[in-house]
Amino acid sequence: DTAVSQTPKYLVTQMGNDKSIKCEQNLGHDTMYWYKQDSKKFLKIMFSYNNKELIINETVPNRFSPKSPDKAHLNLHINSLELGDSAVYFCASSPLGGTPGYEQYFGPGTRLTVT
Amino acid sequence: AQSVAQPEDQVNVAEGNPLTVKCTYSVSGNPYLFWYVQYPNRGLQFLLKYITGDNLVKGSYGFEAEFNKSQTSFHLKKPSALVSDSALYFCAVRDPRMDSSYKLIFGSGTRLLVRP
Numbered sequence: 608d609t610a611v612s613q614t615p616k617y618l619v620t621q622m623g624n625d626k627s628i629k630c631e632q633n634l635g636h637d638t639m640y641w642y643k644q645d646s647k648k649f650l651k652i653m654f655s656y657n658n659k660e661l662i663i664n665e666t667v668p669n670r671f672s673p674k675s676p677d678k679a680h681l682n683l684h685i686n687s688l689e690l691g692d693s694a695v696y697f698c699a700s701s702p703l704g705g706t707p708g709y710e711q712y713f714g715p716g717t718r719l720t721v722t
Numbered sequence: 723a724q725s726v727a728q729p730e731d732q733v734n735v736a737e738g739n740p741l742t743v744k745c746t747y748s749v750s751g752n753p754y755l756f757w758y759v760q761y762p763n764r765g766l767q768f769l770l771k772y773i774t775g776d777n778l779v780k781g782s783y784g785f786e787a788e789f790n791k792s793q794t795s796f797h798l799k800k801p802s803a804l805v806s807d808s809a810l811y812f813c814a815v816r817d818p819r820m821d822s823s824y825k826l827i828f829g830s831g832t833r834l835l836v837r838p
Contacts, residue, residue: 611765640826647830648760648810648830648831649828649830649831650766650812650828650831651828652825652826652827655825663825697765697766699766708754708771708773710756710768710771711768711826712768713758713765713766713767714765715764715765716763716764716765
């Protein structure tokens with residue numbers, strides 16, 4: 608059983624387009640995250656939701672809009688895609704986000720290429 | 723500001739030899755420390771964590787890490803490396819203060835290459 612899943616796995620699109628990445632977790636976790644991994648493999652948090660409430664928004668351009676329809680899903684919508692948005696986007700989840708000792712579980716990633 | 727440093731971009735080791743992947747951190751208060759591994763084209767997998775207690779933490783796949791508060795380090799170790807250990811390793815820290823407790827701050831990653 609896949610714990611944290613993302614769709615699509617690969618996404619190739621042109622500049623200016625709008626695209627969405629979906630994430631689902633079946634672990635019953637309360638907190639979900641989006642991370643961006645750039646071409647140098649550097650990982651940085653973008654957003655965090657706890658029980659559908661936005662907790663973290665890390666100075667991400669407002670072209671990026673997360674949406675959490677329920678606590679098992681956290682989708683990422685990106686408007687007006689730019690070349691610099693090309694990266695691998697990882698979704699993650701953890702139980703009891705306010706308890707720092709819990710590790711996060713990561714999805715397989717979505718490789719976004721903007722041409 | 724909280725930060726994590728992994729001073730080595732790559733570590734090369736022969737199979738069967740011990741390995742160490744270094745990590746140092748900077749955070750106010752007592753840190754919560756994690757190691758993750760990323761295999762090619764895969765997501766991150768949790769290896770181990772230090773929260774409190776014994777400074778030597780054991781994790782998955784025979785890995786362990788030693789928390790050293792005076793040196794602010796959390797180096798990952800394995801007594802005998804396997805070729806299959808070759809991957810990208812990330813150290814991460816989580817500030818236990820409530821106002822930022824949801825954030826994992828990652829190091830830049832260290833590529834481990836185990837040669838046969």
